[in-house]
Amino acid sequence: MKKIILSSIILTLATQFSFAAVPDSIKAMVADFDSIVQVAEKDYAAFKFKVTDINRKEYKAFKKSLVNDIKKQKRTWQDAVCAYMGWFGDFHFGVYGNNEIAANYFKYARKRINYHELMEIYDPKMLSCKINEDTWLIRFPSCNGTQELAENFVREYKASGCPNLIIDIRGNMGGQDESFEPLLELLYDYPDGKRDGSVFRYTRASIERAGWTLEDLEDLGYPTDIDYAPEYVVKIADGAHMTFDAISKYPKKAALIIDNMVASSGEQSVLNTRLVSHRTTIYGRDNTMGCIDTGNCQIFESARKPLVVQYSTTYSMRYEKGTAVDFTGISPDVRITLPYPKQLTDNIDEWVLWVAEDLKN
Structure with missing residues (x-):
């Protein structure tokens, strides 16, 4: 048991040391990438349909590989974001705001006919x-x-x-x-x-990004107990x-x-x-x-501009029925x-x- 604990401590210290050796500029890039991942995992309405028990290991391994590529400077953090978002195959979940970066996103997105x-x-x-x-x-x-x-x-x-x-x-x-x-x-x-x-799924972060007030939420028919509810789900x-x-x-x-x-x-x-x-x-x-299975998009602007991410706040019940198109x-x-x-x-x-x-x- 002592050997296992000692090995675990050594591994933790080695991981901390390796990240400490990463330049601050690279750490900032990893942090920017992580901020996009947080938007996907917490605010993107269709995330639970895109990452399931079937592909969760694949998703985690891919996400980890992108972070490692940023640390090793094998790819820019913007390219990592484009590859990450392209993995989901949802054109309502993408990178916009800069022509060059947006074009890079479409290299990783689902193929369209030109x-x-x-x-x-x-x-x-x-x-x-x-x-x-x-x-x-x-x-x-x-x-x-x-x-x-x-x-x-x-x-x-x-x-x-x-x-x-x-x-x-x-x-x-x-x-x-x-x-x-x-x-x-x-x-x-x-x-x-x-x-x-359709299911409207608004997290607190999405509500803040939209600049809505409690009165706006009431007008839209959403619950307004923001001190208690982590998200607001309204089914049409x-x-x-x-x-x-x-x-x-x-x-x-x-x-x-x-x-x-x-x-x-x-x-x-x-x-x-x-x-x-x-x-x-x-x-x-x-x-x-x-x-068409997702929509009503919201915008998130990364700390390191000009990268702008668009994510959907609604999904069609076709996802729940297994009839998504x-x-x-x-x-x-x-x-x-x-x-x-x-x-x-x-x-x-x-x-x-x-x-x-x-x-x-």
């Missing part, structure tokens, strides 16, 4: 126009404050008299869910669609119905075109369309990005087998023409 390399021009723009006598096109590549524009597009389509409608959301990386609602209402024909619920009712006031006569048939750059609120638009519209078929060659993205109903178009801007490209013909036939 359409800029596959096409001459990939720059989808808003568009509303007639394709032929049967079909109208609405290209909607953003949900970022575009609800009024969506309302205008709906009016233009209704005035066209076309029985078929294509809504092209390629490149739509999100914004606000409500931006797509005018289009969703146009497609609505199924009153029993039920949404997956699972299985809530999605309904609109009336079912539109047109379109008779509709299509939604997606690609791998559809993410966040763009993906929510796809999920909602599937919930409420039987007349709409999802077309695409690739799955969506897979960036971020691992694979959302797949289309019909795979487009054509080559990628040469250009995607404000033009009527080859895919749109193919889908229009498919709807017609």
